[in-house]
Amino acid sequence: xxxxxxxxxxxxxxxxxxxxxxxxxxxxxxxxxxxxxxxxxxxxxxxxxxxxxxxxxxxxxxxxxxxxxxxxxxxxxxxxxxxxxxxxxxxxxxxxxxxxxxxxxxxxxxxxxxxxxxxxxxxxxxxxxxxxxxxxxxxxxxxxxxxxxxxxxxxxxxxxxxxxxxxxxxxxxxxxxxxxxxxxxxxxxxxxxxxxxxxxxxxxxxxxxxxxxxxxxxxxxxxxxxxxxxxxxxxxxxxxxxxxxxxxxxxxxxxxxxxxxxxxxxxxxxxxxxxxxxxxxxxxxxxxxxxxxxxx
Numbered sequence: 001x002x003x004x005x006x007x008x009x010x011x012x013x014x015x016x017x018x019x020x021x022x023x024x025x026x027x028x029x030x031x032x033x034x035x036x037x038x039x040x041x042x043x044x045x046x047x048x049x050x051x052x053x054x055x056x057x058x059x060x061x062x063x064x065x066x067x068x069x070x071x072x073x074x075x076x077x078x079x080x081x082x083x084x085x086x087x088x089x090x091x092x093x094x095x096x097x098x099x100x101x102x103x104x105x106x107x108x109x110x111x112x113x114x115x116x117x118x119x120x121x122x123x124x125x126x127x128x129x130x131x132x133x134x135x136x137x138x139x140x141x142x143x144x145x146x147x148x149x150x151x152x153x154x155x156x157x158x159x160x161x162x163x164x165x166x167x168x169x170x171x172x173x174x175x176x177x178x179x180x181x182x183x184x185x186x187x188x189x190x191x192x193x194x195x196x197x198x199x200x201x202x203x204x205x206x207x208x209x210x211x212x213x214x215x216x217x218x219x220x221x222x223x224x225x226x227x228x229x230x231x232x233x234x235x236x237x238x239x240x241x242x243x244x245x246x247x248x249x250x251x252x253x254x255x256x257x258x259x260x261x262x263x264x265x266x267x268x269x270x271x272x273x274x275x276x277x278x279x280x281x282x283x284x285x286x287x288x289x290x291x292x293x294x295x296x
Contacts, residue, residue, distance in 0.1 A: 075099045079132045082148055084139035090146050093162040094135055094155075094169065101128055113168035114201045115210065117187035124171040131155055131171055144286045149174055158287070182254045182262065185289045188212055189264040189280045192291055193247045213238065214283060214290040221292050223261040223281050232292035240294050241278075243270045260284040 074095035081098060084090040100112055109125050110118040125131065134150035141147075146162060148155045154172045161167035172178045192212045194200050207213065214221065216235035222228065234240060248267040255263050260283050269275040278296070282289040 072096075078102075079135065081135045082138040084141050084146055087139075087141045087146060087159070087162065089165070090139055090141065090157070090162050090167075093165050093167045094148075094157060096166050097168055098132060098135055101125060101131065109168075114205075115191075116168055116170075117183035119183045120170075120181070120187075121168075127153070134171075145178070154178065180284055180288050182256075185262045185282050185284075186252050186254050186264055188282060188289045188291060189266060190249060190252065192280075193241075193244065193266065193268065196241050196244045197246055207238075212291055214292040221283070223257055223283070223292070225258055232290075234291055234293050241268070244268050245271055248275075257281070262289070 074092055078095040078099035079102060081091040081094040097112075100109065104112065106122050106125060110116075110121045113121050130150070130153040134153040134155045135148045137148050137150055139146055139148045141159065144159070146157045146159055152174055154174045154176075155169045156172070156178050157167040157169040170178060191201055191205060191210075195205060195207075200206070204210075213234050214232035216231035219231045220229045221232040222230070246269045252264060252266050255265070257263055262282050262284070264280045264282060265277050266280065267275050267277050276296070278294055280291050281293040281295075282291050
């Protein structure tokens with residue numbers, strides 16, 4: 001189970017942006033879908049896992065307020081991870097995950113790393129030996145990410161996830177710029193809707209711990225490129241989807257809008273049994289995608 005992040009992890013519309021178009025992950029080409037239907041059918045691993053209500057947080061899960069001093073040490077035979085100057089907790093957090101990488105199947109890793117799109121887990125974690133080779137190198141920390149790099153593979157982890165003692169990293173070929181893709185955007189909406197219908201992907205998946213809605217401030221919302229940014233509308237209307245009872249996960253599709261903005265379309269059903277396609281507009285920031293608006 002990917003551990004809960006502290007409340008300090010918020011999507012703060014940082015100026016740093018990441019590009020994810022056309023990157024190759026785990027030896028497979030992953031190209032951003034610009035338009036048209038790209039429902040989970042035909043995209044293995046992008047669909048919601050079955051029976052989400054059955055997902056429970058194991059007793060060993062780390063609570064939001066836990067300090068790394070309370071986290072169990074990695075197994076003695078866990079793969080080596082290079083130390084990170086100034087961030088001694090990083091190696092331990094990644095060693096705990098690396099032990100799972102060695103032992104688990106892709107399905108098991110998808111369950112552990114439920115905040116990531118299952119499709120990305122399958123593709124990014126495919127070449128285990130390349131990942132472990134990269135992790136064995138010394139790491140480097142910045143304000144936004146921690147990185148281990150080999151000649152062929154780059155592994156990045158979120159500093160806030162590292163603070164919890166367990167971090168599911170993202171993996172990219174060395175020489176490409178790490179970023180987020182359309183599967184990440186669809187998964188953000190999937191998680192958001194799963195919360196609304198009462199079947200979150202994990203009991204700890206709550207807005208206070210894992211923010212999915214863009215912040216209202218600073219007022220930087222401008223999906224049309226008008227040059228007149230406003231506060232993200234959904235931030236001031238969090239109950240906009242109140243009454244939604246289900247959604248068609250297999251029909252989720254995404255379309256690129258402009259620059260850092262992307263729309264995700266999903267048929268949703270309300271308590272009266274009426275189904276309509278809702279359009280979620282998301283923007284990409286240093287921490288991934290956040291939802292800024294929902295229409296109609």
